[in-house]
Amino acid sequence: MRNPRDFGAPLAVGAPTPLLEIPFPPSRMIHFLDASNEKMVAKVPDIAKKTDILLGNLEDAVPVDRKEAAREGLVTVGQTYDLGETQLWTRVNSLDSPWVLDDLLRLVGAIGNRLDVIMVPKVEGAWDIHYVDRLLAQLEARFNVERPILVHAILETALGVANLEEIAAASPRMQGMSFGPADLAASRRMKTTRVGGGHPGYVSLSDPDGDNPRVTAQQDLWHYSIARMVDACAATGILPFYGPFGDISDDEGCEAQFRAAFLLGCVGAWSLHPKQIAIAKKVFSPDPDEVRFAKRVIEAIPDGRGVHMLDGKMQDDATWKQCKVMVSLAELLAK
């Protein structure tokens, strides 16, 4: 079985671009579980067969009077179920909340050897990661946890976006980062009421053109921040994820948002409903036709150097590297 924690050490900011083939376990979707809900916990064995990552959510969306039940429900999941190769994560409460200390104490104490990654919300700077890093080191020592628990930051405040490079490089425990559009919208005072996705008002109009109607094109509200997050993650050898898409009825919009993130470099996205698991699986697994083409390029330029024409398109050292990224992802998912 692959070790979900074999991510390799993150590289320092400014280090050369990391290897194209950093090994990581399949991580196309992080499926959110409300473990305070017994009916949902009963479905865990079935869900675990479908998702790459199962996450017990303790933070937002869990009401205050169910915080403890969500924590205990996750302990039950960790102690009861064999999840096979599916990673087990949690999203703890934010570091300024009254619950986070108990979240970490209880979970590391009870299921520290089962937990792969702790997602920390509303991370604003390297100091937040340093705090969690040291606390985890103490708890791991106290509870005889055998492998370091990794840390994943949600990028969802304006200050977090401003500091994202140093957050990504803050600790060797850093596994990755998720983009959190809902809290980020509030932090930036955007005039939206949504959880991710586009907005019909965020458009550009073509120039006036005589009697012809002007063309309207909806723009991506999140492009800048996701691209910055992907750069920071790639520069430090950790994994970028798109976060939530809240309109559960809009599969098409969800797929489009996930696809934009995939094309920009994200490895996965959150799933808030079982049907989003399937959407993420489709989007974040490379297209077989593209993989076939990428393999042809690699065969045509075995040492990755020089220029070659394939189907009328120029291939060279740089397209060879893109093809390696595509093929190594396909191979990783085929294992």
Ligand code: GLV
């Ligand atoms: C996720 O937590 C978000 O705020 O989008």
Ligand code: MG
């Ligand atoms: Mg949030």
